[in-house]
Amino acid sequence: MNTFLAALFSGTSRGAIFALVALGLVIVWRGAGIVNFAQMGQAMFSTYIASTLIINGNSYWVGFIVALLSGAVLGSLIDIFVMRPLSNKKKTELLSSESMRAAVPVLASLGILGVLQALAGIIWAAEERGFPAPAKQEGFTVAGNAMPFTAFDLFVIGSVAVTLILTTLFFKKTSMGLAMRATALNQEVAKLSGIRTNLTRTLSWAISGAASSLAGLLLTPSSNLSPNTLDLALLIGFTAAVVGGLDSPAGAVLGGFIIGMVISFVTFYDTPEDVFLAILAVLLLALIIRPRGLLGSKDVRRV
């Protein structure tokens, strides 16, 4: 019973982080039509910035806030200087087919991932370093018994919940949120309505960048920080997004929690070595049984 509770709680906490990663992917996919493979590279870079600030004597919270901001800035810069020129019809007209044109930004994101990892290696050296957590990572003790959840888990779940509520309110209740949803759903009608789609696209890169930086800050205390630390998180987040539906923010969150549970239960009841296998199995099953995802819409564009 205790193992079950521990698995459940750890699954919720991990699931929350992967929900965030998946949400970041979904926001850029909807807003710009790109699967952003550089996402966790951006998160890694922001986490290094936070780490440097904290090592140099600043408080955890200074590092935390700066990392979220730098995640947003980095995302915007990638859109403005790489993705926007690449989506320019005139510059890509040599590519004959629509699908090739769609592939260019995705390949570019892979290139950006490589550049970010190499840069991090040059600036911060490639060896692993620890990253602090803002709350205790040992389990609570109640009446002498160690409980299966930690204060850090509570912090993770709380901060992800706040992020999800804020992004939902932003998309549903604000004018800019409506403009972003309109751009994501039909760029042509959005432009004809006077929406500055270049701006809304950049904003989706910024929001996604900040969300994935938060994921980076929440993942690294339990895994250490190196240029490649977050590679696996991208794969897991991508699986979560596919399971939930690549074009559905709610689906991304659901998918994140499902994957979190799978990882946690495999870890607790089987061995941690099988986690990777389990994730791939889930990805494969999802693609075979329900390729559009649990909450995805019917006519998803092909990747």
Added chain:
Amino acid sequence: MLKIENLVTSFGSVVALDGVSLSAQEAKITTVIGANGAGKSTLLRTISGLEHPSSGTITWQGESIVGRRPEDIVRMGIAHVPEGHAVISELSVEENITMGSLFRRRKFKADVPAATDEMYTLFPRLKERRKQLAGTLSGGERQMLAISRALVSRPKLLLLDEPSLGLAPLVVEQIIDSVNILCRTTGLTVLLVEQNANTALGVADHGVLLALGKVVADRPAAELKADATLRAAYLGY
């Protein structure tokens, strides 16, 4: 007034508009008719900035608008309702209308709710379905919504692309009547593209017949309607 001269728009090696010249007079309905593939939609898409012409000029109220972005052109008072009941199905009726006035919400804060209410007066059925997703509407209601989305920006020129497409005659009549009344009462300039030549020429002041990207006739609508030779040669009835 909208004035177009020698407009050429091509897609790769296909020339869709081959030196088109025409104008749309203020507070009048000008209709562009022609068979499928004549370049009618391309004409409207080039005016609204969705396509870029390779040569030629488009002058709106004395200013050239070639090379501007669609989102800037709508700010100059040109609203385009593209072909095929262009609404966003996943958004509610209300959100679709709001979307059209987002760019006015700072400068004309007081007017935005008034403009929205006018749309609901013009098409009361949209008011009843305010909270419904646009995707659940009938074809006619969707076209009304698409037109409202454009009109709520208070344009001076409305580019209307095949509003009759796939709709029952009675609904077509209702929509065309609404546009006609707007033009006569508020001084809206309308450029109406139609395959349904009879309906369009019946309501328009001026008619332009387009064939294979070229202007074949440019005359008062009544005259064009009466010309049996032209109709037989280019519209096939």
